[in-house]
Amino acid sequence: MQVAIIAITANGARIGASLLSALPQGRLFVIEKHATDDAEPFSSGVAPLVERLWPECDGFVFIMATGIVVRAIAPLLQAKDKDPAVVVLDDAGRFAVSLLSGHLGGANELARSCAALTGSMPVVTTATDANDLPSFDMLAKENGWRIDDLSRVKVLNALLLEGREIAVVDPSGTVKTYCAGKGNLAFHADLERAIQSGAAGLLLxxxxxxxxxxxxxxxxxxRPVDLCLGIGCNRGTGADEIESVVSANLARLSLSLRSVKCIATARAKEDEAGLLSYAAKIGIPVVFFDSEKLNAVQVPSPPSAHAFAAIGARGVAEPAAVLAADGGTLLLEKVKNGNVTLAIAQQR
Known part of the structure; x- marks a missing residue:
C-alpha cells in the first residue's frame, strides 16, 4: 500500500517519522519549516499537495485537525470502491481515526496499524465493525471476489444490522466460515430454496x-474470479470475432464475464493484435504458455495437426485454460467457431 503521511506541525512531523519507519511504502510530507531529513518538504498548502498525490496513493495518513482534511479531500472524492484510505491522527497522537474508505480502501486496518505504532486509540465508526458484525464488502475484498452492484452492499449490511434474515447460497462455504455464526444468516443448498425461504435479503x-x-x-x-478462458485463433483474427465466440459460449453456459480471471493462450500469440485488443477491452490479463507446457497437459480433445504445424503445440485452448486454472476443471471442452477455438476451465 503506497501511503502518504502528511504533517504540518513539529510534533506531527515526529509522529510521522515514527510511522514512516514502519510503513515500507510510506512517504512523509512535512510543511517546509518543520521538515527533517526523512521528509519531503512542501509549502503550497495541504489541499494542493493532496490533489497532486491523490492519483498516486492507496492511502493517506494526516496528522492534523479533521476539518482541514475534510476540506482538502472533498473535491477529490469519487466512490467507495475508488477512493483511497484516509486516516487522521491528532497532533498529540491520542487518536487514529478511520475517516474514508474504511472497508474497501483499507482505512480501518490502516487506522489500527497507525494506532499500534503510535500508542493511540483507533477510532473505527463503520456500523458493522462497531456492532461486531461481518461486512460483505470486506468478505469480497479478502477473498478477491468482485461485487456485481456495490450499492447492494449497503442494503444487505443494513439488513444485517437490523437482525433480519439473509438467505445465503455459497457452494464454497466461505461465507459461513467468515461470518462465524454472526448475523441472522440462513444457508441454503441452492438458489431456488433461498428464494422460497422468504428471507429479507439474498447473498449469492x-x-x-x-x-x-x-x-x-x-x-x-x-463473483469468485475463477474462470480461465483458453483461446486459440488464426493469425490476424479480429477482436470482434473473438468477443462474439466468448460471449456466445459464456451465455450458453450461463457463466458471468465478471468471474473471468484471465485469458490463456500460446506464447506464439504474444503479438496477436486482435486477442490483445479484446483482452484490453474487457480489462482482463492474458497469460502465455510455451508449447512444451501446453503439450504436457492431458486434455479430452484429439491433437490439432494445424496447431502443431503452426507453433509446435498439439492444442492451445484446452491446455492453456487448464494451466491457467492450476489444473482445474474444464467447464467447456474445446469449441471451434470460425477462426477461434475456446475452452473454459474453473480454478481449483
Missing amino acids: VTNREIPPSVDRDRALVL
Missing part, C-alpha cells in the same frame, strides 16, 4: 448469471 456467491426470478434490489452477488 457464484460465477453464473443470475436468473430473472431473483429480486436484484435485495440481492448481493459476489
